[in-house]
Amino acid sequence: MVAAPCARRLARRSHSALLAALTVLLLQTLVVWNFSSLDSGAGERRGGAAAGGAEQPPPAPAPRRERRDLPAEPAAARGGGGGGGGGRGPPARARGGGPGAPRVQQLASRGALASRALDPQPSPVITLETQDGYFSHRPKEKVRTDSNNENSVPKDFENVDNSNFAPRSQKQKHQPELAKKPPKGQKELLKRKLEQEDKGKGRPSPGKGTNEVQPPGERAMVNGSRGKDPPRQPPARKGGAGPELRSDQPLKCDISGKEAISALSRAKSKHCRQEIGETYCRHKLGLLMPEKVTRFCPLEGKANKNVQWDEDSVEYMLANPRIAFVLVVHGRASRQLQRMFKAIYHKDHFYYIHVDKRSNYLHRQVLQFAAQYSNVRVTPWRMATIWGGASLLSTYLQSMRDLLEMTDWPWDFFINLSAADYPIRTNDQLVAFLSRYRDMNFLKSHGRDNARFIRKQGLDRLFLECDAHMWRLGDRRIPEGIAVDGGSDWFLLNRKFVEYVTFSTDDLVTKMKQFYSYTLLPAESFFHTVLENSPHCDSMVDNNLRITNWNRKLGCKCQYKHIVDWCGCSPNDFKPQDFHRFQQTARPTFFARKFEAVVNQEIIGQLDYYLYGNYPAGTPGLRSYWENVYDEPDGIHSLSDVMLTLYHSFARLGLRRAEASLHAEGDNSCRYYPMGHPASVHLYFLADRFQGFLIKHHATNLAVSKLETLETWVMPKKVFKIASPPSDFGRLQFSEVGTDWDAKERLFRNFGGLLGPMDEPVGMQKWGKGPNVTVTVIWVDPVNIIAATYDILIESTAEFTHYKPPLNLPLRPGVWTVKILHHWVPVAETKFLVAPLTFSNRQPIKAEEALKLHSGPLRNAYMEQSFQSLNPVLSLPISPAQVEQARRNAASTGATLERWLDSLVGGVWTAMDICATGPTACPVMQTCSQTAWSSFSPDPKSELGPVKPDGRLR
Structure with missing residues (x-):
């Protein structure tokens, strides 16, 4: 019986050891889970696909603290005037609460926040972007400055996932609105809504969306002078919509996917909601996507021909190849388009121009100059080619069909360009090169792991374009039997392959048109995939003959989430410091993009003079x-x-x-x-x-x-002013307020900063290099009411910071001031005008509307907290007479209102x-x-004249 106590002690020790081991194992599991969650969450915060609703802010990291000496008075009075990221978030989060609310607001991105050490109620300190990029402890992806994958999703977005139709391996830790379980009854509500709409005039066919074509009478007018019948109209979803659904063949299914439910809840038109429901149900029933596709390429693996080019060699074959340039253009930059057209024009080539259906001004300008040349035509149909949309592929396919049906245009190659392109080699050099490779097709492939490319491009997701938006509806499988490829949607194809893609009815072409009709960024992959699996696969050259200006740190900002349920990238505009890249000869390149004259015209001039020589001395309008x-x-x-x-x-x-x-x-x-x-x-x-x-x-x-x-x-007028006397703080170079901030090009697209009472202004600062500092930004309205105050932590390498304070609207009309202080010492200030409106809905404004818009926010509260105690510290007295005058101005209309407006405008604008x-x-x-300044003054660089003896315009 002596062994019994030992056995009990041994059992207790074993039990304790087991508990300790389990505890250690549990802690290790929690640590691993926590770090993996943080890593996944960070990745998804960087690139969360916008499947509906705004992204949620990340957890706030440990704040950085900077010791600062503050005046005693504002220390207790200041509030957290900052708020969410660049936009207006939920009020409780964006604006802060009372004294008990957290004072540090979070950005809707990964920026770290800091709080001040000595302020009992500090303003939010915002760790903003360094060169408009966020800090990360992950290894940085190598920047490929000449990558040609035009719109591919950046590496940070690889982990983004929202699944519907099949389980996926990745966790969905940080999803936008769709990650939330739909409220109870939402699916039934949407189903009843669709059923009620079905009782109307019948279901419109899913092919017909926003891209309606022009009536036949207008088509005849466009190309009537050519002596040839215009091409026939394109179907709304060319080559890919499959059999149209008739109203007597309704497809019913349980719409359970969260992405489809979100799309239905966000779609504005009845037609679009019906099309979303029809597409989802057809896909769920297995009636939409091909499961298997036949491969006709006799080669194993991926074919890729290498081509060489000697820049000094300009040799011609007996018959020079003739090129069909397809220009797909939009916007209002008609002079830049004309300058580019002037640079690429030759009488031996053909030019077919498609103008976005929303760009009517540009369409009028194109019709005018196209009428001057027999080898230039404008498409008699127009589509709204949104970024990433299936309509862009439809535009290319219909353009190809039109060109093939123009029997009087014997072209050999198809090249697509936009108004943002420009040649970097001469026409003679391009023709000489194509003469040597007449049977080749030039497309740039992604050059990475194929599974990774499919995931980043969203090829395994189902998309639908309607209401000028690309809706993500769920997952899908890549068809078996073929190799999927892709890269840039800028290419050069020979006529033989264009005929195959246009007219072939084989299994590959037919099913690929169907598959890519419901694909994001289809033009980046359709032609690559068809070519690689077709009998023409041995003609593929992995080079699209372009240089694209990629800076993914600036270009991958999810800037298209308002028109597509995905995150993507866009190239940057070239600047003069990039000119050396056009002179490289390592590989054949003949075009570059992007160029934008409102951002930088000097680089366009450099290229133009490099190719064709300088204009004569004294030529007007060159700058x-x-x-x-x-x-x-x-x-x-x-x-x-x-x-x-x-x-x-x-x-x-x-x-x-x-x-x-x-x-x-x-x-x-x-x-x-x-x-x-x-x-x-x-x-x-x-x-x-x-x-x-x-x-x-x-x-x-x-x-x-x-x-x-x-x-x-x-x-x-110049409204930015450095403090006098200047402070010791010298990093600030410039500050401006506006709307439509372009984080890629780092400028306001609202040139001139035209603002009204209902606008949401953004404050921007430009910085020089220096030590980490924290500055205070204060927004003051026209009667000296402090509307917002917040702190910004400026990293040592930051170049630009921008922030939109969540101000209550309407803003009081008048001249506002934004002050920037360092340790409460003025550094600089800038002013901006909020204009009172003389029009409402394009009609003269009425008294009640004017009073509502021009009186400022309710109770003069731009935010939930008041900053009134800062007024004496900043020497900003509120004058009762000034407040009374503002009240009288707010009620004015007619000539009185115009006089008030003109006096304000005259303070910040000058009639030159x-x-x-x-x-x-x-x-x-x-x-x-x-004159030298008028829009009617000479502009020889963009003016188009008669064809010269050498066949050129430039």
Whole structure:
């Protein structure tokens, strides 16, 4: 019986050891799970596919602290004026609460936040981007500056996953709205909604979306001068929609996938919701996607021909190849398009131009210059080619069919270009190269693991385009039997392969058109996949003859999430420092992208002079650039109330300048009365600097009572000011406020910063290199009410920071001030105008509307917390007389409102000059065509004239 106590002690020890081992194992499991969750969450926060709803903010990391000496008074009074990331988040999170609420707000990204050590209620300190990128402890992916995979999803987005139809291996730790379980009854509600819509006029066919074609009468007008019947109209979903669903063949299924449910809840039109439901059900029932496709390539693996090119060799074969250039263009940059067209034109080639159906101004300009040349035609149909949309592939396929049906155009190669492209070699060099490789097809492949490419491109996901949006509806399987390939959607194809893709009815082409009709970024993969699996597979060259300016740190910002349920990338614009890249000869390249004259025109000029030589000395307009933002045929419905209000004010500013500088005593010949709406508006740049707006407008000359057409140039005044005396803090270089911040090119797309009471301004700062610092940013409204205050932690390598404070609207009209302080010492300030509106819904504003829009936010509270105690510290007294004047201004309408508006506009804008576009009774008024600044002045670099003896325009 002696052994019993030993056995008990041994059992207790074993039990304790087992508990200790289990505890250690549990802790290890928790640590591993925690780190994997953080890693997965970080990856998904970087690239969470926008399948619906906004991304949730990440957990706040440990705050950094910077010791600072603060005035005693604001220490207790300040609030966390900052808030969510660049946008307006849920109020409780974005604006903070009362004293008990957390004072540090989180960005909707991965930026770290810091709080001040000595402030009992500190303002939020925002660790913003370094060169507009976020810090990460992961190894950085090597930047491939000349990668040609045009829109591929960056590495950070690989772990993004939202599955519907099949289980996937990856955890979904951090999903947008769709990761949440649908509220109870939401599926039934959506089903009832669709069933009620089915009782209407029947189901529209899924092929017909926003891309309606023009009526036949308009088609005939476009190409009627060619002496040839125009090509037939393209079907709405060319080559891929399958049999149309008739209303007497309804497909019913349980719509259970969270992505499809989200798409149905977000789609605005009845037609789009029906199409989403039909597509989802057809896919769920196995009626939509091909399961197996036949491969016709006799080769094993991937064929890739290597091509060589000697830059000095310009040899021709007996018959030079002739190229069909397909230009797919959109926007309003008509002068940049004409300059590019001028550079690529040759009488031996053919030019087929498609203008986005939403770009009517550009379409009018293209029709005008296309009529001058017999080898230029404009598509009689137009589509809305959204980023990543299936409509872009439809545009290319229909263009190919049209070109093949034009029997009077004997072309040999198909090249697609946009207005953002520019040649980097001459036409002679391109023709000589293609003469040697007449049977080749030039496409750039992704050059990476195929499974990884499929995952990053979303090829294993089902997408549908409708309502000018790409909706993600769930997962799908890649068809068996073929190798899927892809890369850049810019390519050069020979006629033989184009005929095969267009007219073949074999299993490969037919099923691939069906598969890619429901694919994100289909043009980046369709032609690669068909070619690699077709009888023409031995003609593939892994080079699309382009240089693309990739900077994924700036270009991969999920900037297209508002039009596609996915995250993607876009190339950056070239700058002068990139010119050396065009001179490389390691591989054949003939075109480069992207170029954008509103960002940098100098690089376009450098290329142009490099290829074709300098213009003669004294040529006008070489450093100037004009871009139209409004044209009278667009109609004023195309303008916002803010734009219409300010364009009218700019015109009146010009008339006052004419009266002040041109008017002689007792002579009314240079006095005018404004008439009607502005006729056109242009942006004006000189030496790549924004110079203001050019307003073409009508006015009655009071001396002769005749209508004249004038153009006024208004320029913004300098509103950024360094503190005087300057502080010891020298990192800040510039600060600006605006809207439409472009994080890729790091500028405001709202040139001139035209803001109204309902806009949400963004504050931007540009920094030089230096030590880590924290600065305080304070927003002050026109009556000295402090609207917001927050701190920003500036990393040592940061170049730009930008932040949009979540202010309550409407903003009080007038001149606002944004102050930047370091240790409570003023560093600099900038001002911006919030314009009172003279128009509401393009009609003169009524008194009740004006009072509502121009009185500021309710109870003068731009945020939930007040910053009133900071006013004496910052020497910003609130004057009762000033507040009363603001109250009276808010109630004004008509001429009184216009006078108030014009006085504000005159404080931040200057009328630089005015000219007449036609006859004028003012004897000293200059003619616009004789000025250097007017949109009517000569612009030889973009003007198109007759074909020269060598067959060129340039």
